[in-house]
Amino acid sequence: xxxxxxxxxxxxxxxxxxxxxxxxxxxxxxxxxxxxxxxxxxxxxxxxxxxxxxxxxxxxxxxxxxxxxxxxxxxxxxxxxxxxxxxxxxxxxxxxxxxxxxxxxxxxxxxxxxxxxxxxxxxxxxxxxxxxxxxxxxxxxxxxxxxxxxxxxxxxxxxxxxxxxxxxxxxxxxxxxxxxxxxxxxxxxxxxxxxxxxxxxxxxxxxxxxxxxxxxxxxxxxxxxxxxxxxxxxxxxxxxxxxxxxxxxxxxxxxxxxxxxxxxxxxxxxxxxxx
Numbered sequence: 475x476x477x478x479x480x481x482x483x484x485x486x487x488x489x490x491x492x493x494x495x496x497x498x499x500x501x502x503x504x505x506x507x508x509x510x511x512x513x514x515x516x517x518x519x520x521x522x523x524x525x526x527x528x529x530x531x532x533x534x535x536x537x538x539x540x541x542x543x544x545x546x547x548x549x550x551x552x553x554x555x556x557x558x559x560x561x562x563x564x565x566x567x568x569x570x571x572x573x574x575x576x577x578x579x580x581x582x583x584x585x586x587x588x589x590x591x592x593x594x595x596x597x598x599x600x601x602x603x604x605x606x607x608x609x610x611x612x613x614x615x616x617x618x619x620x621x622x623x624x625x626x627x628x629x630x631x632x633x634x635x636x637x638x639x640x641x642x643x644x645x646x647x648x649x650x651x652x653x654x655x656x657x658x659x660x661x662x663x664x665x666x667x668x669x670x671x672x673x674x675x676x677x678x679x680x681x682x683x684x685x686x687x688x689x690x691x692x693x694x695x696x697x698x699x700x701x702x703x704x705x706x707x708x709x710x711x712x713x714x715x716x717x718x719x720x721x722x723x724x725x726x727x728x729x730x731x732x733x734x735x736x737x738x739x740x741x742x743x744x745x746x747x748x749x
Contacts, residue, residue, distance in 0.1 A: 479742055479743065483498065488545075491531075494536065503618070510600075511599060521622070528697075553582060558577065558579045561579075583597045600622055603619055607622075630673065630729045639715070673729045684739055685733070691727075692730050
């Protein structure tokens with residue numbers, strides 16, 4: 475682990491949209507600054523993700539000054555959406571969690587997203603990540619919260635484990651689908667210089683000067699089978715994970731992290747295992 479480094483940093487300004495690569499990022503208690511503070515909900519208030527709508531992989535969102543977004547997607551004129559003013563919240567459902575959210579104030583934002591997906595959706599914003607959504611209490615310490623991420627503030631993956639997984643795919647019946655890029659797994663931080671699957675044994679790590687608690691392995695879903703450049707679906711990596719990486723009934727790749735304190739992480743930072 476002496477040569478482990480932070481290879482890349484990724485945020486997803488709108489949950490399920492394309493990732494955005496950064497050279498550095500501020501670590502907030504609920505995740506990286508700018509990561510998954512926006513999402514889409516359907517007409518019943520439930521979160522909309524690539525699980526049901528793989529086409530979301532083709533949509534992009536870039537931050538603009540003041541905290542708003544510039545939305546872009548194939549066949550759509552770009553649209554800038556400001557952060558909504560603190561008015562009436564609505565209730566949204568993020569998997570098992572009920573979360574208070576602020577709808578985008580500009581109806582054009584909802585119309586833009588609905589036209590792109592071909593379904594009635596609304597764009598919403600997490601105005602107060604410090605209080606709105608606690609981390610799963612089975613794995614959380616008191617007071618820990620999370621953004622619109624699936625369950626935990628950050629997701630870590632390693633290049634060595636991806637290489638190992640791609641070797642397994644190459645030996646399997648769907649070898650033509652590999653090798654897969656890391657963006658299939660939609661991580662926040664990617665670490666190089668480790669042994670394959672070394673992260674399975676970590677419980678505390680530091681990235682640069684920022685400490686993190688390793689909460690649990692990340693169970694993977696159909697999103698990983700979605701080509702993030704075309705939105706096409708395949709069988710991998712779930713087929714190979716099912717054969718080789720099944721833990722407690724979950725197909726796992728990567729580790730969920732919770733920050734132990736604030737700070738800034740930068741590409742190239744050393745990564746150290748504390749425990």
